[in-house]
Amino acid sequence: MADTAQGTRFQVGDAGTPELFTDLAGVKKIGGASLSNPTIPATDLLDEAVQRISSKLCDCGQVSLDLHFDARAANDQDALVDKVIAGSGQSNYVICWSNLDANTTAINNVDTVDDELDTLAAHGWHTGQPIRFTTDGTLPTSVPQIVVGKTYFAGYVDADSITVHLTNADAVAGANAIDFTVAGASNNNVTFGTRWTFAALVQGASPSGDAGDALAATLNFEISDTVGIVG
Numbered sequence: 001m002a003d004t005a006q007g008t009r010f011q012v013g014d015a016g017t018p019e020l021f022t023d024l025a026g027v028k029k030i031g032g033a034s035l036s037n038p039t040i041p042a043t044d045l046l047d048e049a050v051q052r053i054s055s056k057l058c059d060c061g062q063v064s065l066d067l068h069f070d071a072r073a074a075n076d077q078d079a080l081v082d083k084v085i086a087g088s089g090q091s092n093y094v095i096c097w098s099n100l101d102a103n104t105t106a107i108n109n110v111d112t113v114d115d116e117l118d119t120l121a122a123h124g125w126h127t128g129q130p131i132r133f134t135t136d137g138t139l140p141t142s143v144p145q146i147v148v149g150k151t152y153f154a155g156y157v158d159a160d161s162i163t164v165h166l167t168n169a170d171a172v173a174g175a176n177a178i179d180f181t182v183a184g185a186s187n188n189n190v191t192f193g194t195r196w197t198f199a200a201l202v203q204g205a206s207p208s209g210d211a212g213d214a215l216a217a218t219l220n221f222e223i224s225d226t227v228g229i230v231g
Contacts, residue, residue: 013092021128098193137185
C-alpha cells in the first residue's frame with residue numbers, strides 16, 4: 001500500500017499519441033498490484049519427468065485506490081474522477097513510485113531558445129511524469145528557478161527531449177513551460193522513480209457520503225495486460 005504523501009502518483013491516460021497522463025487528485029492510498037512470475041508444469045518427452053518452467057507471464061491481480069473528491073462543484077478534476085468511477089472500458093494507467101528505485105539521467109543539453117532539455121538519450125518519459133533535479137555543479141538558470149529536490153513534471157517533446165512544468169496540469173496542457181535562460185554547469189541530472197504502466201478495467205467503485213457532501217470512494221481495477229516497469 002502506497003501513501004501518496006510520499007510522492008506516489010496515480011495517473012490516467014487519454015489514449016492519445018503520444019499519450020498524456022493526468023494526475024488523479026485526491027488519491028490517499030494505492031494498493032497492489034501483486035506482481036509474480038508463475039510456473040507451469042511441462043513434460044520432458046524423453047523420460048516423462050514432470051518439470052516446472054517459468055511461464056513468463058505476469059499475474060498482476062488488482063489495484064485499489066482510496067480517494068476523496070468533491071462532487072458539489074463542477075470542475076475538470078471531478079469530471080475525471082466521475083469518468084473513472086463510471087468507466088467500464090479499458091484505459092491506460094500509470095503509478096509513479098517516486099520513492100522507489102530512483103534513476104538518474106544526465107542533462108546533456110539545455111535549449112534556452114525552445115526551453116527544452118535535449119539529448120536525454122531516449123528518456124522514455126511521458127507527459128505528466130514527475131521528475132526532480134540533482135547537481136554536482138550549477139543548475140541551469142530559469143524562470144522560475146529550478147530547485148534541487150522539488151518535484152516538476154515532464155512535457156514530452158520527442159524521444160530525446162522534454163519541457164519542464166511546475167504542475168501536472170500545465171504539463172498535460174503544454175502550458176507555462178519553465179523558461180531556461182542559462183544552461184548551467186556540468187553534472188546536472190534529472191531523477192525519476194519507478195513507473196508502472198498498465199491497462200486496466202474498473203471492476204468496482206464504492207463511493208460513500210451524504211448528498212451535497214464531499215465524497216470518499218474506493219476503486220478497484222483489474223489489470224488486463226502486461227505491466228510495464230521502468231525503474
